[in-house]
Amino acid sequence: MQQGIFTEFFSWSFTLRVLSYILKPMKINRKNGLLDDGHYIESPNSDQRPEQQNIELIVIHNISLPPGQFGGPYIEQLFTNQLQPGDHPYFETIHQLKVSSHILIQRDGRITQFVPFHQRAWHAGESRYCGHECCNDFSIGIELEGTDDEPYEDIQYSQLAQLISSLQKAYPSLDRDAITGHCDIAPQRKTDPGPAFDWDHLKQLLHN
Numbered sequence: 001m002q003q004g005i006f007t008e009f010f011s012w013s014f015t016l017r018v019l020s021y022i023l024k025p026m027k028i029n030r031k032n033g034l035l036d037d038g039h040y041i042e043s044p045n046s047d048q049r050p051e052q053q054n055i056e057l058i059v060i061h062n063i064s065l066p067p068g069q070f071g072g073p074y075i076e077q078l079f080t081n082q083l084q085p086g087d088h089p090y091f092e093t094i095h096q097l098k099v100s101s102h103i104l105i106q107r108d109g110r111i112t113q114f115v116p117f118h119q120r121a122w123h124a125g126e127s128r129y130c131g132h133e134c135c136n137d138f139s140i141g142i143e144l145e146g147t148d149d150e151p152y153e154d155i156q157y158s159q160l161a162q163l164i165s166s167l168q169k170a171y172p173s174l175d176r177d178a179i180t181g182h183c184d185i186a187p188q189r190k191t192d193p194g195p196a197f198d199w200d201h202l203k204q205l206l207h208n
């Protein structure tokens with residue numbers, strides 16, 4: 001009986017947490033390029049965009065560290081150059097990478113910002129979109145915690161859609177259809193966000 005009450009309480013608290021995410025509007029401060037009241041951890045893996053460069057594209061990625069495992073501190077450590085090569089064999093191969101996206105959306109919907117939107121985050125590498133090279137110059141990178149083949153969580157889609165809507169309002173140079181996957185701008189090298197990513201679902205959320 002007691003266990004039932006606990007289960008109920010936790011499922012309610014989980015539901016409330018999810019609802020608070022959904023109902024909380026995301027506002028972007030254009031002065032500092034940050035989400036208002038957002039969780040911000042500064043990444044050194046960023047610099048200035050080229051002068052007069054508008055933000056014109058949103059790039060969706062996935063990441064999980066170690067691959068296929070969720071919830072650890074390692075993505076944040078990678079994006080802040082704190083990843084310890086001894087913590088996992090895979091980390092030996094990546095700990096010296098200088099990378100970061102602007103945003104990470106974890107499996108439970110939590111959002112962390114690593115780079116102000118007006119700054120250039122180092123997320124796409126060698127890449128091309130509609131004939132334009134170096135997509136980092138003109139894009140915003142959003143990482144979903146996930147893998148190419150495992151369905152993403154509903155809360156990740158709703159958070160992503162809210163964020164994209166807010167970005168399109170804050171930066172009118174972002175065309176509403178200028179949303180792409182890393183796999184599409186670097187097809188020889190990258191597969192993320194993978195077949196598990198439901199583009200139609202995202203479009204539905206954005207156009208409702």
Ligand SMILES: [Zn+2]
Nearest residue numbers: 061062182192
């Ligand atoms: Zn990627």
